[in-house]
Amino acid sequence: MPKTEMTYIDAIRSGLDHLLKDHKDVVVYGQDVGAFGGAFKATLGLQEKYGTDRVFDTPISESAILGSAIGMAMQGLRPIVEVQFVDFITTAFHQILNNAGTTYYRTKIPVPMTVRAPCGGGFGGGPFHSEELENFFCHIPGIKVVYPAYPSDARGLLYSAVLDPNPVIFLENKFLYRRIKEFILPKGEAVPIGVAQIRRTGNDAVILTYGAMVHESLHAAEQISAEGFEVMVVDLRTLKPYDIDAILSAVAATNRVMVVHEAWKTGGFGAELAALVAEHAFHLLDAPIVRITAPDCPVPFSPELERVYRPSVEKISEALLDLINY
Amino acid sequence: MNSQATKKIKTNTSVNIWLRILKTMFLGRLTEERLVRLYHQGKIFGGVYTGIGQEAIGAVSAHIGTPDDLYAPAIRNVTVHLGRGTKVLDVFRQYLGRVTGPTRGRDGNVHYGEMDKGVFAMVSHMGAMLSVLVGGVMARRRLGKSTMGFAYIGDGASSTGDFHEALNFASVFDVPILFMIENNHYAYSTPKEFQYRCQSLVEKACGYGMEGLEVDGNDVIKLYDQIKIILEKIRKNNRPVLLVCDTMRMRGHGEHDDASYVPKELLLKYKEKDPIHLLKKHLLNNDFACEQDLKKLEKECLDEINQSYKKALSEPMPSPDDLLEGVYAED
Numbered sequence A: 001m002p003k004t005e006m007t008y009i010d011a012i013r014s015g016l017d018h019l020l021k022d023h024k025d026v027v028v029y030g031q032d033v034g035a036f037g038g039a040f041k042a043t044l045g046l047q048e049k050y051g052t053d054r055v056f057d058t059p060i061s062e063s064a065i066l067g068s069a070i071g072m073a074m075q076g077l078r079p080i081v082e083v084q085f086v087d088f089i090t091t092a093f094h095q096i097l098n099n100a101g102t103t104y105y106r107t108k109i110p111v112p113m114t115v116r117a118p119c120g121g122g123f124g125g126g127p128f129h130s131e132e133l134e135n136f137f138c139h140i141p142g143i144k145v146v147y148p149a150y151p152s153d154a155r156g157l158l159y160s161a162v163l164d165p166n167p168v169i170f171l172e173n174k175f176l177y178r179r180i181k182e183f184i185l186p187k188g189e190a191v192p193i194g195v196a197q198i199r200r201t202g203n204d205a206v207i208l209t210y211g212a213m214v215h216e217s218l219h220a221a222e223q224i225s226a227e228g229f230e231v232m233v234v235d236l237r238t239l240k241p242y243d244i245d246a247i248l249s250a251v252a253a254t255n256r257v258m259v260v261h262e263a264w265k266t267g268g269f270g271a272e273l274a275a276l277v278a279e280h281a282f283h284l285l286d287a288p289i290v291r292i293t294a295p296d297c298p299v300p301f302s303p304e305l306e307r308v309y310r311p312s313v314e315k316i317s318e319a320l321l322d323l324i325n326y
Numbered sequence B: 001m002n003s004q005a006t007k008k009i010k011t012n013t014s015v016n017i018w019l020r021i022l023k024t025m026f027l028g029r030l031t032e033e034r035l036v037r038l039y040h041q042g043k044i045f046g047g048v049y050t051g052i053g054q055e056a057i058g059a060v061s062a063h064i065g066t067p068d069d070l071y072a073p074a075i076r077n078v079t080v081h082l083g084r085g086t087k088v089l090d091v092f093r094q095y096l097g098r099v100t101g102p103t104r105g106r107d108g109n110v111h112y113g114e115m116d117k118g119v120f121a122m123v124s125h126m127g128a129m130l131s132v133l134v135g136g137v138m139a140r141r142r143l144g145k146s147t148m149g150f151a152y153i154g155d156g157a158s159s160t161g162d163f164h165e166a167l168n169f170a171s172v173f174d175v176p177i178l179f180m181i182e183n184n185h186y187a188y189s190t191p192k193e194f195q196y197r198c199q200s201l202v203e204k205a206c207g208y209g210m211e212g213l214e215v216d217g218n219d220v221i222k223l224y225d226q227i228k229i230i231l232e233k234i235r236k237n238n239r240p241v242l243l244v245c246d247t248m249r250m251r252g253h254g255e256h257d258d259a260s261y262v263p264k265e266l267l268l269k270y271k272e273k274d275p276i277h278l279l280k281k282h283l284l285n286n287d288f289a290c291e292q293d294l295k296k297l298e299k300e301c302l303d304e305i306n307q308s309y310k311k312a313l314s315e316p317m318p319s320p321d322d323l324l325e326g327v328y329a330e331d
Ligand SMILES: Cc1ncc(C[n+]2csc(CCOP(=O)(O)OP(=O)(O)O)c2C)c(N)n1
Pocket: A031, A060, A062, A084, A088, A091, B075, B076, B124, B125, B126, B153, B154, B155, B156, B157, B158, B160, B184, B186, B187, B188, B249, B253
């Protein structure tokens, strides 16, 4: 089978297309996802192909979008809903926390719903179009959270998310949508939820990361490779349930740990990872764990501010040298 | 000498306010036309969202309020800001992320508002500002002021839960607010038929036990007269009112969107009803102004805009060192 080059957003569209084709119980809906093809064109052409019954626009009613998806999922459909920006999911947060998160535990009725939500900044979106909210979801029992960094993972994890019997928050990174390309098969395979991927090997330190920061971390690792240090980069891919084994073996192989994410520091996912390592691998550490994250302030609009807000290659490589030379 | 100049210019009590409204609309239109150019020249980080074609609603309501009143404008309401006294210069600073701007570069484009002018700075989340305005008006009235509120919502935003909660809340607590839905036929790409199924959004008023009315949102003269009557009632009865204004979004949702999904005929129909054109025609046909006066007014506005955007471009961005300044208020 010949491989074709796909961007991250192409891969998501391709995944949705295959899911709609192969599974009659899949429906796709959200704001502007119909004829318009979505704010980021993830659903372009799908309404034309599968009809307005299966791919459709909704009013601006996030709570009803999420709530109805939960209801459909409880009745055996596999809804995939798009929230235009993850920032707007907050107006439906209680549906995720209270309905999606508890239904199976309370009633034994599965909720196979997938919520797609574009995240992240780096393009002047300001405080309400750039947020990274993954840890709000990771805190909720009963919810799975995935966050791919590559086209093949975006599509492969989408397959797994949609076929999973649980509610899955499928986080996408807007900065990667058109920047990251890969040659992939026309259909490809599912990528299992809960399995991390080593993106780069090395023994001097490990970076635990996900989403857009996988790419910044890889660049930083390349940079300091020129100085003779080899850094492992682990792309978590799934944040809940995260791959404990992969993380702990990476720590054992490197003894120095850095966590990088684009979300805020306090109570961020890096805090969870640092706690895990401290709990289970304290004896393996040669240096304190380092967290490179966004600072605790709203996402600023002005490019001068956003430049220092977002973790950068420079910041990561500088901190890596400090970590290695600790 | 042109015959216009020799015509006797008439006046009535409303002419001054009409002219002020016209000036605000000129400023809004020309500012946004400049922003569109700056966007396409790659000088603006992020997006540009204009209210071109919808200037009347904001301009009329901004000029009709008192200094104590409160406003919660939305995406299309540059004329609310300008009508309440925000400087064109500050609009450019805001879009250009300058430290001198109303949000000091921390936020961009439409997310600004100057509290000393009674204007809340919106967040993006549709409907979220409505209950904030309700609380603001309640607070000012407790302090003994005769404040009322002006709220602006899109047809799309009327589908949010926040819209419902805020209108019901305002009604239960007798909070005098004019809730204006600017029905511009689209919410991003979604036409109004996919947003609601009542005949008119005005029907929603009845569910909240408030009065609801419909107006032509592009005709300044009618809009002004109608809002004036409604406000007298609101202030007298201390009750909220829902006003549905028919208008049209004349450009894309933002400048990144060519809006090819909007039928050309619809745009043509509303081009005929351009609010600036209608008001100018009214003033000229009734000899309330002459051509030269209006040209002069427009030119003054354009000059201010040209100076302002150049000045804003020359001003500094915020310093990266100040990233964490102002996350918390200090005593
Ligand atoms: C809660 C929420 N969901 C989604 C969005 C994304 N969004 C921004 S503007 C817009 C359309 C708004 O339409 P309407 O309310 O009719 O206002 P208009 O743009 O027509 O003035 C959407 C969907 C948002 N800002 N807030």
